[in-house]
Amino acid sequence: MTEEASLADRVATLERRLDALTARLTSAPAETSVPAGTFWALDGLKQRVDAEGAGAVLFTGTVGLPTGEHYDWQYGTPVEGLFGADWSAWADRLAALGHPVRLRLLHRILGGVRTTAELAADEELGTTGQLYHHLRHLVSAGWLQSEARGRYAVPGDRVVPLLVILSGVRT
DSSP states (O other): OOHHHHHHHHHHHHHHHHHHHHHHHHHSOOOTTSOTTTTHHHHHHHHHSOTTSOOEEEEEEEEEOTTSOEEEEEEEEEHHHHHTSOGGGGHHHHHHTSSHHHHHHHHHHHHTOOBHHHHHTOGGGOOHHHHHHHHHHHHHTTSOEEEETTEEEOOHHHHHHHHHHHHHHOO
16 A cells, blocks of 8 residues: 555545544534533543544542542543443442441531541441441541541542432432
């Protein structure tokens, strides 16, 4: 193959991809109620994703907690990797969030209540035995870590994902 033919093939491929992208953008419904620039993160993601691929998922956040801690975090993954994964392998992590007491625990801990003594004083969290049961579930699922004996925190790399999950299920 000559260099000229190779260049012509590359240009033709680029033109097809540009046509596909243009068709996708012009066929999308107009966002009349959304101010310009609202989808800046989505627009940036679209520029990085192959126009012919299945797409990608991105979540990001900047969070200041009442305790003064601050987290900036983002994560992106191709959709193909999610569809190719065994979702049942993540059931224990999701199940750990499926109990009202565990959600209260996470809420209290993100708000600054960190020691088992402080948590045990909250009657909504049950008895001391129940409290330890729920703390163990959250630690084993990775939603909590024990910083020191009897002191817990949500790991920094879990703060934004937890808030994203809660945002997704909020009514």
